Amino acid sequence: MSAALTIRNAIDMLQVSDRKHLQDLIDALKLRESVLKTEQIEMTTTDRRVLFDEICAKVDLLITSEFINSTKTCAGNTQTSERQIIQKVRDVLDSMGLSYKEAGSQQSKDFRDIGDIGLNIEIKKTDSETVYFNDTCPTKDIFYLVFVTGKQFKRKPSRPAMCLYLNGLDFTKDSPWLAEYIAWIEDGKNRFARGENKKALPGIMEVYPRPTFKANISGFIKDKIAKT
Numbered sequence: 001m002s003a004a005l006t007i008r009n010a011i012d013m014l015q016v017s018d019r020k021h022l023q024d025l026i027d028a029l030k031l032r033e034s035v036l037k038t039e040q041i042e043m044t045t046t047d048r049r050v051l052f053d054e055i056c057a058k059v060d061l062l063i064t065s066e067f068i069n070s071t072k073t074c075a076g077n078t079q080t081s082e083r084q085i086i087q088k089v090r091d092v093l094d095s096m097g098l099s100y101k102e103a104g105s106q107q108s109k110d111f112r113d114i115g116d117i118g119l120n121i122e123i124k125k126t127d128s129e130t131v132y133f134n135d136t137c138p139t140k141d142i143f144y145l146v147f148v149t150g151k152q153f154k155r156k157p158s159r160p161a162m163c164l165y166l167n168g169l170d171f172t173k174d175s176p177w178l179a180e181y182i183a184w185i186e187d188g189k190n191r192f193a194r195g196e197n198k199k200a201l202p203g204i205m206e207v208y209p210r211p212t213f214k215a216n217i218s219g220f221i222k223d224k225i226a227k228t
Contacts, residue, residue: 048119051098052143055114055121056165058092059145068161072127072149085147086110086123108136121145129221133213137178138168148221160228164220171215185211 067088071081093100093111101112109120118141124131125147138144143166150161172178188209191197198206 044117047117048143051115051117051119052121052165055092055096055098056145056163058096059089059163059165062092062095063088063147063163065150065161068147068163069150071125071147082123082125085125089121089123089145108133109142119143123147125149126217127151129216129218131215131217133171133215135211135213137182137211137213138171138215140167140169142168144168144171146217146220148217159221160225162221162224164217164224166220170220182211185209 068085071084073081089111090102093114098115100114103110103112108122110123111121113119114121120141121143123145124133126132127149129148131146144164146164146166148159148162148164151159153159192201193206193208
């Protein structure tokens with residue numbers, strides 16, 4: 001039971017005149033609880049960032065450029081290379097003695113609640129400068145390890161293999177229109193793919209609007225190369 005609720009129960013047992021004098025106290029306690037909750041959230045967010053940075057440093061040590069290049073997609077089989085990378089990251093987390101939960105097949109946030117502090121990490125791999133998130137829009141609650149294979153170019157400098165360490169907001173902060181797009185998709189689902197509206201549509205055809213979120217990461221790649 002919270003301190004504010006405990007005092008509220010005590011106030012209910014007092015005379016009306018006494019309650020008026022104590023109202024300021026209960027309001028102050030409520031404000032204090034709100035401030036403490038905000039501080040706790042900020043502390044948890046900081047702890048997640050610190051742990052993520054520690055994991056990134058370990059990835060740099062244990063996952064080589066040669067391995068990243070070995071995961072280039074062959075014959076369109078992206079799942080094989082992704083499974084190889086996920087296993088490598090799993091090995092990293094295990095070497096650090098960290099607890100975690102794993103997502104099911106084709107679900108977002110490959111590693112969840114890492115270190116029991118709510119850190120979620122999604123693994124991405126690309127052979128180009130585009131990352132696909134499928135139908136999950138990046139958010140601040142998801143951190144990303146983006147593995148980029150190297151490539152030789154004829155008319156510009158070659159791109160070395162690398163891993164980018166990003167938060168979901170790094171992808172979305174400059175695209176405020178995403179909220180409108182997501183609402184538009186949801187409206188389409190409600191009109192054509194859900195409930196009574198779906199049942200009222202004539203014919204045998206069915207649809208389900210599904211977004212595909214993707215990001216051009218060329219800027220992140222350039223920044224990474226510039227820092228090395």
